[in-house]
Amino acid sequence: MAGSSGRGEFMLEITNLVKRYGHNEPVLKGLDLEVDGSSVVSIVGASGAGKSTLLRCINRLVEPTSGSIKLNGHQLVNLRGSELRHSRRRIGMVFQGFNLIDRLTVMENVLSGRLGYVSLFQALTRRFPQSDIDRAFHLMERVGIAHYANNRADQLSGGERQRVAVVRALMQEPEILLADEPTASLDPKTSQQIMSLLQTLASEMSLPVLINIHNVTQARMYTDRIVGMRHGQMIFDGSPKDFNQDALDAIYGGIESPDEDAAEAGAQTQEATV
């Protein structure tokens, strides 16, 4: 039954995922996570809890040590070569530092989302199919960056650059979108805009989104489900309204986190402005 029948079932199914770097303590200790067809899930936890490793195991930027990751019933662990690349192109990823190709134009950055689909010659000469160019303009207009098409990516502001990165990921026609601290390099106002954009895009395209996030307030506001991690294990999984002080203490308790107060204080002002 697991996921193969598509929407409604679990489209992402992670079972007993372990990641260990060398002979150190594992970063992920047998983690189980299921995500259904169109939900926005935030993953919270202190630095070093394994959030980033978890996301990177899904698109195999990090090799899992053991366990199983299935996307729409398709096993991702142990894929090699072109099979791995074909799976990766169906998994979009947005990064904390945007990771745009700074010296290329916005359009080239957006079209680079199609690199898994086009030939080497097309990639080298930038002769992308007309359908890709149409899709690129459509998506750029959707997020309000179409007028930057021929600007160099490093000329844009942080929020605009993250929009480019989101569009690049959407160009892949992804089945799932991973966002690794997408707002951590942005100012509070812009980071809200990006979170809200991810939320709307997810529902428009019925695209499941996994967001690693430090800002608990934003996790509550913009996502349907919160997963709390600590020391490589999942210790909370529920809706934002169940995410109470106890859960917060369980996730961050005993860990110095000065931003937490700031986030709480920020919540007041945010609610006032939104």
Added chain:
Amino acid sequence: MTTGRTATDMTSGRVWKKPPFIANPWLRYGLIAVTLTYLYWAFSTLPFDWARISEGLPRAAKIFGGAFPPSFERAGLLWTGFKESFQIAFLATLLGVFLSIPIAVMAAKNVAPKPVYLVGRAIIIISRSFHPVIVAILFVAAVGFGPMAGILTLTLYSIGFVAKLLAEEIEEIDWGQVEAMRSVGAGYLKMLIYGVFPQIMPRQIGLSMYQLDSNLRASAVVGIVGAGGIGGTLMNAFGRYDYDFAFAILLMIIGIILVSEGISGWVRKKVW
């Protein structure tokens, strides 16, 4: 005011000296002693023949005297020599820079697997280990006198320099961009084209300009051992005691280097 004075009184009288470069005094004074002994030994055993030096100085003065005024009479010969040097330098730079890209990728630890990395490094080390003049002598012996030997020599010279610095540049790129390209499902070559090359492009252009500069200079030198170009003309001028013509050639070389330095500096500033 009084408190200020007492504070000064309390903190005064402490001396400070910069800590010595070599902390261990035995080692420090030992090294100084060894250096002085060596210098004494070197100067006392070297055959400084003052008679020969005093003979040589007037001869040098004569050569310089003969060089004035520089003669541009044989402009045709000058032109042919420089044209050949330019051709050697341009072709060698193009070839060298072109070949150094794949070699640099091979020799960059972060994008090449270990065995490939070792091969890449080996190529660079080999092409760097000999001075161009020695390489030129080898190539002149192998392919005969003329510009062909010069082109091969300077190509190898360019590879050694450009590939090494480019490989170091690749090792320092922002890895996030590479990760992004891997995450969209790009293969190795597409990852290089999008994730790596744009990042090293300004450095690549700067290095190419610098190398063209350097090859222009070196093409004059390798010409002396028979690898074509203005160096050969210069050598012949000296051989026939045409010091005024030789001086004209030297002036031209200086002029051309100055101009090319200016141009390459300007281009490097533009592409950043």
